[in-house]
Amino acid sequence: MSTKLTLGSKTWFPNIDPIAYEGPDSTNPLAFRHYDAARVVMGKPLGEWMRFAVAYWHSFCGNGGDPFGAPTRPMPWTDAVDPVQRAKDKADAAFEFITKLGAPYYCFHDTDIIDEPGTSLAEFEQRMAAIVPYLKEKQDASGVKLLWGTANLFSNPRFMNGASTNPEFAILARAGGQLKGAIDATIALGGEGYVFWGGREGYLSLLNTDMKREREHFARFLTIARDYARANGFQGKFFIEPKPCEPTKHQYDFDAATVIGFLREFDLLGDFALNIEANHATLAGHTFPHELQVSADAGLLGSVDANRGDVQNGWDTDQFPVDPIELAEAMMIIFQAGGFSNGGINFDAKIRRNSTDPEDLFIAHVAGMDAFARGALAAEKILTGSEIPGMRKARYASFDSGDGKAYEECGLSLEDLHKIAHGQGEITPASGRQELYESIVLRHV
Amino acid sequence: MSTKLTLGSKTWFPNIDPIAYEGPDSTNPLAFRHYDAARVVMGKPLGEWMRFAVAYWHSFCGNGGDPFGAPTRPMPWTDAVDPVQRAKDKADAAFEFITKLGAPYYCFHDTDIIDEPGTSLAEFEQRMAAIVPYLKEKQDASGVKLLWGTANLFSNPRFMNGASTNPEFAILARAGGQLKGAIDATIALGGEGYVFWGGREGYLSLLNTDMKREREHFARFLTIARDYARANGFQGKFFIEPKPCEPTKHQYDFDAATVIGFLREFDLLGDFALNIEANHATLAGHTFPHELQVSADAGLLGSVDANRGDVQNGWDTDQFPVDPIELAEAMMIIFQAGGFSNGGINFDAKIRRNSTDPEDLFIAHVAGMDAFARGALAAEKILTGSEIPGMRKARYASFDSGDGKAYEECGLSLEDLHKIAHGQGEITPASGRQELYESIVLRHV
Amino acid sequence: MSTKLTLGSKTWFPNIDPIAYEGPDSTNPLAFRHYDAARVVMGKPLGEWMRFAVAYWHSFCGNGGDPFGAPTRPMPWTDAVDPVQRAKDKADAAFEFITKLGAPYYCFHDTDIIDEPGTSLAEFEQRMAAIVPYLKEKQDASGVKLLWGTANLFSNPRFMNGASTNPEFAILARAGGQLKGAIDATIALGGEGYVFWGGREGYLSLLNTDMKREREHFARFLTIARDYARANGFQGKFFIEPKPCEPTKHQYDFDAATVIGFLREFDLLGDFALNIEANHATLAGHTFPHELQVSADAGLLGSVDANRGDVQNGWDTDQFPVDPIELAEAMMIIFQAGGFSNGGINFDAKIRRNSTDPEDLFIAHVAGMDAFARGALAAEKILTGSEIPGMRKARYASFDSGDGKAYEECGLSLEDLHKIAHGQGEITPASGRQELYESIVLRHV
């Protein structure tokens, strides 16, 4: 799992040394206090559980621009005029960052790794053909692996009305053409997963939308993508990433339950799993642990996009995760689900627009990885050393035998329940003891 | 569809005459300005489309209490000491109100029609046995019908941890016992539907909850309820009413998509449909039209709980509906879905805590029915006389023939799309023209 | 108030004719159905009440880009290479649009009317010196007037930590330098107001912020701006535009009450009033009418930024206003406050990213102006012909004489109230009759 510092022809983060684990007493914001990849937790090295990935888009393409202002961030790797050279410089910067950070994985959209030319698909494919082998070299040199790839089918103006849910077939076809290239690149780079994030697969206005038809087109798109990838040797998982809205008013992949229902409706359960993003969970009115649990209960917890939203601001702020309580609860669920197979923890998070020091990006990732590690260590203690697992199991004990068990095994009818109800006295319900559960969690974080 | 004024032994709303249709120029808040039940709209009398129902709980049981204050509302029909007499007085008041209003239907929870005694199920069943025939008489005398019945499995303290999702089997059994009685009453009164609203079927804390097991218990509960009702002659529909939260932190019936996924997962699609409530839609982060459309697209638009929330207040305010634009969009969807078969439009709405004049309840219902009628009249004009249906159809025309049609019919692979993409030039996407659509809607409301 | 069609050397909206009033039966989306500027409403021509303004930024600078995608909108007036020519083309397009629409006013930020050069303030001032006289010519030729001007002190990266609340004095000084130019331009063009919108005057993190010091700097900035403008002949009003957040996590001008408190604290009440934006009101947890009423009650209702938000989406969607009920309630408040003196109704609204037909911008403005006009016509009927004003006055009648009046006139102590309370029997409070009020409003819209 360990990676090797991999620089390009020049250094893009000259003043930053590789990040080391220094332990809880360290006061160095450029060192890990909790994340010790080799430490065995719940029977496996922490690094193997976490499978941290760096997101190409936020970290190497995000320029600090927002709807009210121009870019703020110094990004010297974007200065070259030649697009392929620019892409290689970016790759060099990315792999320097990733290997200094010590993350074992990265993730990208096709348009992250090389800029799209004007409108020609052929030209874009030529560019992709130039950069993919270069990334392969960087991967080989560093040991860094591709967690997942994806296609950006939402930024180009042609996709303003959606890609696979576009009312115009020609644009859907164009999206398919581009999708093929992104799948090809993911396969070529050994990606363990392929993500669909439904950017503009939704609607801005229901008045002009045939939602039923759009959803069917969407399902068809996923189906042929799956068929193509499987036919071309892709062994990994496809991930759908729920998000309720933004940029569209409503996205079809609203939340985990919606996506699971969709996959079941269109018979896609076998090949697809979910990529749960914390900020998307909260935008949908759920907690991050809730969305993880819904996915885990369905056997579909595939991967995680790690970040956090801002409780007071109603858009996708994509801040780095920091909350140790939330992350302990998240890691409890991830551990109980057996961890990730093809997925991992990808930092779909960005530094604030006014965080313009080169070290800010390192500090943010270090703190985020540490926050997850701290959550993992607490989760282990709660699961293996606290009263919580037993208390929760005992709460449902009446279904483990007798009539309760018969009920679970479909052996009781409504009339049976009616008879039982008449035969029993009034039952005083047991306290839910929520404050005690919370107190125990707090004790371990 | 017309009903007959039906009073009890005394008059409970002495100063209110039956509500008449007086037309758009009326300034009488106790007359309909838009709701003319006999008027033919979209080929059928408006009354037959709307199937308005009055909710027993808000209108005859709701006392104006809130978490910060005591009851405010004069409710003389609750004064009798004997519970059966009290229930009959309430029924008299209810049927006087319903027949003065001219609504063809009503809806109830079992505990609305008669008060629960202490803890004995047998005693409650005796009370039910006393009131159900009385309601039957009132129905027969008035022509008012039961749209749907339901059981209140959330108010009693025994259900504080849920009913069918309670961690204790004994409480689940008690819930089943009570459910049987509510189904029996619904059948006896010729109810066209039976509603499940998942009051406390959810969780307050994920920490103490086995969500997977609870959801499975819930599905089982619905299954045996369905089996029992079918075996006992119930021909109507079962409705599930989505709501995201309140009173629990999270309700398993979060929204329409979640419920549809649940019904599909547990093989309940045939007998169940959805009862969409406007305020629950907005609490879930959706519009009311969205939830209707999701249900209609799945062929599951069963019934409507008419009300509205308050955009600034984050709880279930259950105000009467007033917004003619929202209701026009809602009626467009309802008309296009063919209207209701077993369902209707039930006013799950309450007058404000400080609306304490007896006429306030009438004014609120009249305005609500008028607002829906106005929406229906506008929807008819939009669907039959405006550019919108054609514009929307044209937007998807590329899927009606050629490659687009082949795509819909599963005739194209990803490689096919890739080839098409290479063969076509850049497509300038068409304007979504949202402002034009909105302008046309406004023109008709 | 009437303006004259004013084209530049070429036509930018060749297929659009000047918008005419065609009356309620028109089905032409490019005609007014309600907005008849000459119609006398509440004793004054509608046009004089409304004082509609077109916003330069959204309509002529906004390109359809969003955080997830590139520009979508055809904007041929931005093609010229020379910045001054580009600015003149934009002015030509703007005045063509404004005069075809028939709006009497426009509004701008300094950086809207001409692009900022690299970093030199001197060079920007030269550009401003080139475009301001050209705008003066256009104004004179058309009769269109400047409602208000403002400085964009938030888009340039230098302002990423705020302008007048920036922790670095040098940046505050730069902001002051730019502000002077915007005030000069506003005076030169006869602007009736000058707006401060607190773009990044707030914080992203409280941890690194000295809020007290920043607010004091902000107050000082407003003070010296006022002093400068007054010394240089500005007779109009300064407007502060409340907004709770976005782009910053928290903006100091959170809402109307906050701004009024700020103006009072720093002794700025005389020269400043409020510019209330509908979408900002809802982001702050208020209704648009609430914010108008708060401002009006303080004698500070200065101007309006007309738009609407999306109830389900938590960011500043700036959609065009359409809701006739909300706008009727808004116009009731505006009428009762005596209308605008220096302010007006500025469309701070943008067409959707996928509204790319040139006519979409016209349709949106026409519908928005019509929606406000419809609201105004309804408001007149409610205020002059309905029971509402009398009902509301009667509700407070007990304070118009006797003890109630004595209380209002500071003539009663707590002991007096205590004595009165003992002397009176229990009072049954009167119904608030909210549903009746709502019913009456609905009857008139």
Next chain:
Amino acid sequence: MSTKLTLGSKTWFPNIDPIAYEGPDSTNPLAFRHYDAARVVMGKPLGEWMRFAVAYWHSFCGNGGDPFGAPTRPMPWTDAVDPVQRAKDKADAAFEFITKLGAPYYCFHDTDIIDEPGTSLAEFEQRMAAIVPYLKEKQDASGVKLLWGTANLFSNPRFMNGASTNPEFAILARAGGQLKGAIDATIALGGEGYVFWGGREGYLSLLNTDMKREREHFARFLTIARDYARANGFQGKFFIEPKPCEPTKHQYDFDAATVIGFLREFDLLGDFALNIEANHATLAGHTFPHELQVSADAGLLGSVDANRGDVQNGWDTDQFPVDPIELAEAMMIIFQAGGFSNGGINFDAKIRRNSTDPEDLFIAHVAGMDAFARGALAAEKILTGSEIPGMRKARYASFDSGDGKAYEECGLSLEDLHKIAHGQGEITPASGRQELYESIVLRHV
């Protein structure tokens, strides 16, 4: 500051021993792990900083009822038939709880300490006269003190339209009569503060409301209350507790900034300060630290109502505080403001409806006090041992001398800024380093 275990004639919490400090390694949920009252923090014993108070209403009156269900909680102290005996039993239970917990203060509404009789003010005053001396005895015996008192002017139906903002003078007078009694009781019991929480001082509908007149009545009410209390020897502070809504749609005390503006407008700044509640802050769209900072910056940070809301649920959930990061940030502000003089930290928090074990109330308070103590210990480390105070100070250093200082001291005009701007080169703004600040906070929590 230490209190003495004080039981009544019987024990109400028989299985609970007094709570002790056992240190961070304790696994006993009925022991403090962080709250060591005697430990000196920031130069003063922790107990003196925190001044914890128990809220009578939630802890001894709250029965677990909610809008969807009946009471759930066993409350044996409410069983006595005689109202005075019932009140004494409740007082006994309360003081047993408070002294077992070791909290030095309590808080109440008048109607918490004894039930209101029907409608007679005289009879209520007689009841108050019976219970206040009993509470005095309990205080004297235990050493527990009254942090603040208040009057419940919102639960009784007579106040359904408000108390001091009621449209009917007679009801306002009744509120004044009751208020006098609550002030008298607070004085008699040595209360250090008197709180106004604006329950129904707001509106449900703007349509029927004269907001200006209501606010003026409210200000007058506060004024005469202040005058009465001062004339009768009250030396403490009056606190206003902001809340944006619930139970009313809009409360006039929306947030800290609104209240401060109100106090300044009506010349009440000298005697009044703010009581900041965490859950009310978040309902208003603010963080808890934000509201504390706004109050502290105005010199008006008076007291704290400790609790938390639920981010996904939009009503006042009043859960016990648990988040150590939020509380560390809160305590940083409280420490920097010099702590409380008349106020303290009152647990305006309730156990969940399904937390029905007697020990749940203890566990919740212990965890809440511990969470605050943990926040305090972290805050001390951050303020005295971390880089944050210095980093923040340095960020504003340009205002500590030279032109920046001149600006702060009102020595620069807009023309001066303009000149400075021209004389300086472009300034690259400094990184806000938010992620570093957050990383440092995390290191200490």
